Amino acid sequence: MTRTGFVIANLWRKKTRTVLTLLSIVTAFLLFGLLQAVNVLFTSGADFIGAARLVTQARVSFTQSLPMRLLPQIESVPGVEHVMWQQWFGAVYQENTQLIFLATDPARLRLVYPEYIMPDAQWQAFESTRTSMIVGRNLANQYGWEIGQKVPIASNIFPQQDGSKNWTFDLVGIYDGKDEDWQRNTNVGWINFAYFDEANQFGRGRAGTYTIKLADAGQAEQVARTIDAMFENSPDETKTQTEKDFNIGFIKQIGDIGLIVRWILFAVFFTLLLVVGNTIAQSVRERIPELAILKTLGFRDGEVLGFVLAEAALLCALGGLAGLAIATPLGVAITRATGGNLPIAVDGTVWLVGGIAIVLLSLAVGLLPALRAGRLTIVDALAGR
Numbered sequence: 001m002t003r004t005g006f007v008i009a010n011l012w013r014k015k016t017r018t019v020l021t022l023l024s025i026v027t028a029f030l031l032f033g034l035l036q037a038v039n040v041l042f043t044s045g046a047d048f049i050g051a052a053r054l055v056t057q058a059r060v061s062f063t064q065s066l067p068m069r070l071l072p073q074i075e076s077v078p079g080v081e082h083v084m085w086q087q088w089f090g091a092v093y094q095e096n097t098q099l100i101f102l103a104t105d106p107a108r109l110r111l112v113y114p115e116y117i118m119p120d121a122q123w124q125a126f127e128s129t130r131t132s133m134i135v136g137r138n139l140a141n142q143y144g145w146e147i148g149q150k151v152p153i154a155s156n157i158f159p160q161q162d163g164s165k166n167w168t169f170d171l172v173g174i175y176d177g178k179d180e181d182w183q184r185n186t187n188v189g190w191i192n193f194a195y196f197d198e199a200n201q202f203g204r205g206r207a208g209t210y211t212i213k214l215a216d217a218g219q220a221e222q223v224a225r226t227i228d229a230m231f232e233n234s235p236d237e238t239k240t241q242t243e244k245d246f247n248i249g250f251i252k253q254i255g256d257i258g259l260i261v262r263w264i265l266f267a268v269f270f271t272l273l274l275v276v277g278n279t280i281a282q283s284v285r286e287r288i289p290e291l292a293i294l295k296t297l298g299f300r301d302g303e304v305l306g307f308v309l310a311e312a313a314l315l316c317a318l319g320g321l322a323g324l325a326i327a328t329p330l331g332v333a334i335t336r337a338t339g340g341n342l343p344i345a346v347d348g349t350v351w352l353v354g355g356i357a358i359v360l361l362s363l364a365v366g367l368l369p370a371l372r373a374g375r376l377t378i379v380d381a382l383a384g385r
Contacts, residue, residue, distance in 0.1 A: 011311050014283070018315070021279045025319025026326070028272045029354060032265060033327025034334075036353055037344045039261040052217040053112065054224055055246040056210040059237035062246075063088075065206040066236055074210055077226050079219040084108035085207035089191060090157030093143070101153065101189040102208075103196035106132075112213045115182045122147070122173030130195045134173035136186025145171055153189075158200040167199075184335075211243065269361070277365040280312050284369040305374030312366025313359075320358040324351055 012018055056074065058064035068085070075083050084104055091101035106126040110116070118134065126132045133153075135145060145151060149171045159165045169191055177183035197204045212227075214220060224240035231238045324346065331344035 008314070011314055017279060017282075021276055021315065022319045022322075024272060024275050025316060026323040028268050029320045029323025029357075030327050030330070031268055031323075032354060032357065033324045033346045033350055034331060034344060035261045035265055036350045037327075037331055037346045052214055052220075053243040054212040054214065054220060054227075054240050055243050056212065056227055056238050056240045057208075057246070059228075059239045062209055065208055066210065066238070068205045068207055070210070070231070070236060070238075071207075073230055074212065074227055077223055077230075079215055079223045080212055081215040082108065082111040082213040084112040084211050085193070085209070086211065087193065087196065087206070087208040088157070089153075089196070090155045091189065092154040092156055093151075099139070099153070099189060100187065101133075101191060103191045103193040105193050106134075106190075109190060112211050115178045116175040116186075117178055118173050118175040122175075125172035126190075126192065129170055129172050130192065131168065131170050132172045132195075133169035133189055133191040134175055135171065135189040137174055137176050137183065138187040139189060140171075140174045142187075145174075147171055147174060158196070158202060160199050161201050163201065209246075212240075269357070273361070273364055276312075276316065276361070277368075280308070280315070280365050281369045283311070284308055284373055288373075302374065305370045308370035308373045309362070309366045312370070313362040316358050316362040316365070320354060320361070324354045 056066070056070075058066055065087070071083060071085065074080065085108070086102040086104040089101040089103055091099040093099050106123065110123055116136075122134065126134050133151065139145070150168050151171050152166060152168050154165050155167060156165065160167065175186060177186050212223070214223060220242055224242075227240045228238050327350075328346040331346040334344050
């Protein structure tokens, strides 16, 4: 029998125990794959956006609107190429489905976000139609919306002047992303700001935030400082940051996703450590006389230690890789089921972290039993001590 065959035979000696332990590891790494993908999504999943755009919000909170009179001053800052404004609409579709809808100027949206691809005729219709809206491909596919359709959207923030929270918009365009990353980001709806500003009950001339496209991404920090300094000690103090940082801060309004995920994973792996560690330790205890016989046959202490470590590593690798393999297509299925609103990608980064976790888990559960096996004395082991 080869050394590899010997390790495999020992691993499957107690088949029921091995299968149950493997299922525990598979489940743990399935959760790990999905949760780590969520963590990557909410912390670095918008890396492709980069620092080419800044977002200026009210210093106190992004929920506080800024006046439109700030626009010419922001546009005058050196390094600013284009500026658009947007207002969070608080969209609700059908009974209680929350959607991401923003009111903006169509022409400025096209300049600031050239990554959104849409035919010229649809951009022109967005500008010229008073009650127009456009939506991303993912959003349109999710709800079966088609161009030319009138879509009823309620707002839980902005009622119309007659007090009604029910709005109706003409869908005049469906935009795509320029590449795969931007395609995943096509789950946002945009409505014509001119109509919204005229018809809402709370008055005109207020923007939620300003999005600034830079001529040179390397000037992001300088431009941000300049903008905030312009409005310092004024009634409309601002906070300017990169678009990625703004998005992360927006998500953290519901909690520190990274911290929540880390604590869940800590609980999962602590439990797994106890389960797998007990399995390996019990397996070594049951085979103490056999390990002593190996030493009698001439196997050195290091070789016996290696057998036990290899057994732990094989058990963790089989379960861990199987769990990640299941998580990968499951993440794709979740992405499709949510219409791209929760794009969970168990990609190479997640697999790399998972591989490191498998190695660490193998060492954690196998090292102590392996050291015990390596230190066994033949006389004591065969005497049943």
